[in-house]
Amino acid sequence: MAVITGWITNIIVLILLATVLELLLPNSNMQRYVKMVIGLMLMAVILSPILTIFTKDFDSMLRSAALTDSTPDVRMENQIESKKSEIQASNAAYIEEQMAVQMKSQVEKELRDQFNLEITHVGLELKGAEGEKNIEQIAVTVSKAVETDVQEVEAVSVSFDILEEEVHSTDAQSKKVAYFLADEWGLYPNQVGVQVKGGE
Incomplete structure (x- = not known):
């Protein structure tokens, strides 16, 4: 559009000069x-x-017109x-969550x-292509099952020897x-x- 207005302006100025x-x-x-x-x-x-069309590179003019379009x-x-990437990320998160629940x-x-x-x-680490994801690593946190029965509270005595045994038994239990x-x-x-949270 600027080319046409410049062209018309030049014609008008030349007519006024004449x-x-x-x-x-x-x-x-x-x-x-x-x-x-x-x-x-x-x-x-x-x-x-018309002369500018023949003097300029016609291919570059077409490329610039195509780029603007x-x-x-x-x-x-x-x-x-x-x-698409947002949807794929949310879809992958949903699939991981469903796998963990199952x-x-x-x-x-x-x-x-x-x-x-x-x-x-349950925390999953998946690897692989978009269509096929394989489980690379699973991090599981477990705790002692909560019993519905109310039991009496027993007296608690703390000893360092007992604590060390509990740590070893917790490691063995987690294995x-x-x-x-x-x-x-x-x-x-x-x-x-x-x-294992809470031990035995």
């Missing part, structure tokens, strides 16, 4: 030559857009890609019966639980990490 020169010059042979020169200049100004498309494509419910009863423990948290969970879920024991 009119002023014609009024200033007296009637003589010189006026005829001035009219001819101004007429040639006016034709050159009128034909200048494709800019909104690129922006739209970027927005679509960002929405894995927890799969072993809940046997874990309570054999070890008197319940799972409080047993890790082997149990790995067997139930069809994983290797080194893929399952168990943390």
